[in-house]
Amino acid sequence: MNIIDAKRIWLSSPHMGGKEQYYVQEAFDTNWVAPLGPNVDGFENDIQTYLQNNVHVAALSSGTAALHLGLKLLGVTNGDEVLCQSMTFAASANPITYLGAKPVFIDSEAKTWNICPEQLEIAIKDRISKGKKPKAIIAVHLYGMPYDVDAIHAIALQYRIPILEDSAEALGSTFQGVKCGTFGDIAILSFNGNKIITTSGGGALISKKKEDKQKAIFLATQARDNAAHYEHSEIGYNYRMSNITAGIGRGQMEVLDQHVSNRRGNYDFYKSQLSKYADIKFLEEPAGYHSNRWLTCIETSSYELREEIRSALANDNIESRPLWKPMHQQPVFADCTAYLNGISDDLFNRGLCLPSGSNLEKDDLFRTVSVIKNVLG
Incomplete structure (x- = not known):
């Protein structure tokens, strides 16, 4: 396209x-x-x-x-x-x-x-x-x-x-x-x-x-x-x-609850379509946790795959975004003390936020998933 x-x-x-x-x-x-x-x-x-x-x-x-x-x-x-x-x-x-x-x-x-x-x-x-x-x-x-x-x-x-x-x-x-x-x-x-x-x-x-x-x-x-x-x-x-x-x-x-429902529906759709791929993981809700799923995020198996998916989506005019770059990596906070275990660094390298708006249409979701599936093969 x-x-x-x-x-x-x-x-x-x-x-x-x-x-x-x-x-x-x-x-x-x-x-x-x-x-x-x-x-x-x-x-x-x-x-x-x-x-x-x-x-x-x-x-x-x-x-x-x-x-x-x-x-x-x-x-x-x-x-x-x-x-x-x-x-x-x-x-x-x-x-x-x-x-x-x-x-x-x-x-x-x-x-x-x-x-x-x-x-x-x-x-x-x-x-x-x-x-x-x-x-x-x-x-x-x-x-x-x-x-x-x-x-x-x-x-x-x-x-x-x-x-x-x-x-x-x-x-x-x-x-x-x-x-x-x-x-x-x-x-x-x-x-x-x-x-x-x-x-x-x-x-x-x-x-x-x-x-x-x-x-x-x-x-x-x-x-x-x-x-x-x-x-x-x-x-x-x-x-x-x-x-x-x-x-x-x-x-x-007045529409907040519907927005939450729609965004959780986005997450469910992505998970149903992509969880069968070994290279994709989703953040599950532990018992007692209920997320509004503001953004649906995936973990890929590598930085290279994350970037391949992100680039493929961008080429199809679909916005996605790497997970937040940790503050301890930001130049403005380079001199600050940090207590680290490597998890946020790893997530930043492999994680990707997918389109998650409460106003997404089914065609938008199917198109996004189709691009990702083409990358995964």
Whole structure:
């Protein structure tokens, strides 16, 4: 097929449900086009209702902003060390540096591809022995697969280190029946354009304490003190979500469960078509884990095969992507300490994300699988 003529199949494109325009139009009709407003309040309430578990939600401009404020709420400051999952998107680690703190990277475990409990405890003991007890742990639910909540939180409790739960990719996922985004001392969500639901750009901070939400909102609105004039006793940020983008989010929340169902259906289709090939492996759900399957990812038998499949898909105008390059491999973090077991390096070399949008059609899935099968022979 000529790539110019072939329909583009995206990795994870936005998928509107129909009510988004209603809420956005309502914002225009009532002139709530400035930051804040009824859609922001409604969106926060929708998320709280969905997550259950008595949490408080602050809608923000991005997941990265939520991570930044989350670290501030946990008391991270200049010179501190923060333990961070190495196999993740850079936004998990970048906010550590915003505060003058230092990331210390922890490798993955094979069961979920997420932060390894063994390496985590090794790192904590080693940092403490050097007089550098970590200030926080950033644990990520990678590609929607929950991390080992029981093991990671038991370690964090033992050493009294708070957890910032990066649930940017995991809205709709659960661990032992409990929604991801409700486990950490602070948690965050992302509504970027490629996420399971989107506000085009946006995020949320989730806290168990109402005062943490109030503090986050205070910091996110330029830290304006309670005065008739503009008075500032702290440095603030312009991180609040607008009423218009929150309207998109309200419409998206109404179709979230369907989006999760569609993406899990994509995973089931790929697995049914490709699991018979010895050179392809899928990340299974351990007992008690329920992934939203934000992205369906495969492990190939070699870097060469991964690249052959990726190139063949690209030649057919199908977007795919290697797994996240671990943070300890990134040039910007070359000087950071890392506790490694080789798993994330290996996954990065062999892993590939396949088209996974909730708006994929059957023809898109069959076409993607056909290209992969042609490579596998």
